[in-house]
Amino acid sequence: MSFRVARVAPPLVVATTGTALAEPAMDPDLAPRGAQIEAQAHLGVATSPFDVAALREAKGQALVLLATGRYALSASFSLELRAPLVFGSVAQPAGSYVDAAALGNPQIGARYRLTERRSDEAALTLSGAVELGAPLAGHDEMLKANRLLAIADGIEGRGHPEWFVPGVAPLTGSSALRWAKAPFSLEAELRVPLLVRISEANLPSSTASPQKLGFAAVVGVEARYHLSQRLSLASAAHLFLDLVPAVEHVRDVARVQDFERLSLHVHLGALALAVDLQTAVGGELGGSTVAGGLRAAANLR
Amino acid sequence: LSVRHLIAAAPTFLLELAVAAPAAARPAQAAVHARRWRHGGRFTVMLVALFGADCQRYWVCDEVESSRTAELPGRLSETGLYENLATEELAPGVFPYTPRFPLWSDGAEKRRWLLLPNGRQIDTTNMDDWVFPEGTKLWKEFSLGGVRIETRLLEKRGPADADWFSLAYVWDLDGKDARAAPLGELDAHHTDHDVPAAGECSACHGGRRAFVLGFSAVQLAGVAAVGELDLDGLVERDLLSTPPPSKPLVPGNSVEVAALGYLHANCSHCHNAARPEGAGARCFDPQDSYDFSLAVGRLDGVGSTPTYRTVIGRAVKPGDPDGSRLYELVGSRGMFRQMPPLATEKVDSSAVAHIRAWIEGL
Numbered sequence: 001m002s003f004r005v006a007r008v009a010p011p012l013v014v015a016t017t018g019t020a021l022a023e024p025a026m027d028p029d030l031a032p033r034g035a036q037i038e039a040q041a042h043l044g045v046a047t048s049p050f051d052v053a054a055l056r057e058a059k060g061q062a063l064v065l066l067a068t069g070r071y072a073l074s075a076s077f078s079l080e081l082r083a084p085l086v087f088g089s090v091a092q093p094a095g096s097y098v099d100a101a102a103l104g105n106p107q108i109g110a111r112y113r114l115t116e117r118r119s120d121e122a123a124l125t126l127s128g129a130v131e132l133g134a135p136l137a138g139h140d141e142m143l144k145a146n147r148l149l150a151i152a153d154g155i156e157g158r159g160h161p162e163w164f165v166p167g168v169a170p171l172t173g174s175s176a177l178r179w180a181k182a183p184f185s186l187e188a189e190l191r192v193p194l195l196v197r198i199s200e201a202n203l204p205s206s207t208a209s210p211q212k213l214g215f216a217a218v219v220g221v222e223a224r225y226h227l228s229q230r231l232s233l234a235s236a237a238h239l240f241l242d243l244v245p246a247v248e249h250v251r252d253v254a255r256v257q258d259f260e261r262l263s264l265h266v267h268l269g270a271l272a273l274a275v276d277l278q279t280a281v282g283g284e285l286g287g288s289t290v291a292g293g294l295r296a297a298a299n300l301r
Numbered sequence: 302l303s304v305r306h307l308i309a310a311a312p313t314f315l316l317e318l319a320v321a322a323p324a325a326a327r328p329a330q331a332a333v334h335a336r337r338w339r340h341g342g343r344f345t346v347m348l349v350a351l352f353g354a355d356c357q358r359y360w361v362c363d364e365v366e367s368s369r370t371a372e373l374p375g376r377l378s379e380t381g382l383y384e385n386l387a388t389e390e391l392a393p394g395v396f397p398y399t400p401r402f403p404l405w406s407d408g409a410e411k412r413r414w415l416l417l418p419n420g421r422q423i424d425t426t427n428m429d430d431w432v433f434p435e436g437t438k439l440w441k442e443f444s445l446g447g448v449r450i451e452t453r454l455l456e457k458r459g460p461a462d463a464d465w466f467s468l469a470y471v472w473d474l475d476g477k478d479a480r481a482a483p484l485g486e487l488d489a490h491h492t493d494h495d496v497p498a499a500g501e502c503s504a505c506h507g508g509r510r511a512f513v514l515g516f517s518a519v520q521l522a523g524v525a526a527v528g529e530l531d532l533d534g535l536v537e538r539d540l541l542s543t544p545p546p547s548k549p550l551v552p553g554n555s556v557e558v559a560a561l562g563y564l565h566a567n568c569s570h571c572h573n574a575a576r577p578e579g580a581g582a583r584c585f586d587p588q589d590s591y592d593f594s595l596a597v598g599r600l601d602g603v604g605s606t607p608t609y610r611t612v613i614g615r616a617v618k619p620g621d622p623d624g625s626r627l628y629e630l631v632g633s634r635g636m637f638r639q640m641p642p643l644a645t646e647k648v649d650s651s652a653v654a655h656i657r658a659w660i661e662g663l
Contacts, residue, residue: 054471054486054496089361093485094497094644095636096362096504096584141367143484 046154062088102138133170167201214246362584
């Protein structure tokens, strides 16, 4: 579930980084100008690859909370602060669970609308963004937080490793393109998180191999059909390419994985609701992942 | 009910849906799942998770502090089991034993040993919940295909019931020693065998005041192999504070004994009427009145056993194994679909056959 509270609406928000394809899309003309505060939650279960030889997968259920503060300095330029927080239950080897909570890597970023073309019938917007992460993601001796974050990473379709990989300072570049012509809209996004290793994050050196630099790419696309002014149906997919893993995998896992999300969006004035279900398709990246739930966004002028 | 409870329970609720939906969508599975839902298992679990009085999620265990496991030796060779590990010569005072009714461990071969501190006795005032002296150690070794995978250690490091420490040691590939594995290990030695994390030991062992499960009057009343310790051996060595007046023999015919023994060994550590209150890490604490234990004072006939008194007519429908929830759970695997819920991924087909025959004969 996601709640967005905003004051004013610059049109650049139509193409966002990070959560663009995961959020219930607001009408671009309703997007805020000035300060904006946003909170969203994503609930799911995942079996994700994990980096320790004795625990080759992290399995469990988690609630991923994301708080975002955004400030538009102009119609084309905005600053953004984002903090992920995860609560959940981590499966132990014999089958019991332990509860855990962990902070992800907070991100500070800047986004710039590169170009926008509008006509009476269609709109095309291109934007770019850079985000820098603080290496605050949780880790501990028992690897409970590490595993929880790996589960959260799986729930988010591995689309945001910069949020969830502990022991790294992330730097993420992205660009997004949005085309809209009633009743359709199409959005594409390319994100490239660089993960600079600054600590081993409690990973036992004997059974894990943290890399100095991790490097991934995420390509996403969402197609949306507006059934009416208030109702839209969207299908999104993103492809995760684990080009240089932040930790060398201890098991043979696919480094390319695609995720599919189906969502139904309802717009009720300043309120946007979405029901979605996301799942890994075309194979398993060390396990499986299913996430979904109800998302909501409120846009208050 | 609070927001915290809802947040805590919501992931499991979703897990349930995720697990159930794809399988239920297959026609062949739909009837099975419908029956399970009708039995109320999943629905009950979710209702309890979401709206239960205390919203207890029994499958969540407390974590053992790393400082606690760090107090135990890092290598098995340092725990006092062997005088000479290379030759497997046991240390003085270490006795092998075999419980009459073993816990099912997905077919793993197991060996067990006990060490009591010199000159100390087990307090057997309560014949169903022995109190072991400080310094007691027990080991259980798991092998698959003749290859040693892990050896688990229970050690009582103080006088209180909560002073039991537990840790698993995973054998090195060369088989020369084993290393402590406080986090457990998945698919150890590239087998299906999972080594439990230190905190998971309490899930089963924490259900009895004794903490020790397979070393009791009922479990040692059988005939031991040569060199192994049994109830008679304990009495002969004067290791029991209160020797039992006679061997506690399980009543019934062979089918009944097999069923009662299986349920005692595999179910009673959670489902018993004598669970300690808040002793150490607690999890898998059922909120029901089932009792599958074999109690020394209730062995004068099958009808006297807690299983017959608390389970028949509820989880067991006499003469109808397919309509009995106990039979369904023992013969299934999967979260919320299996019993025991921990440390097993394979059905014990022999036990299922025994349970079926037992229910049919009721």
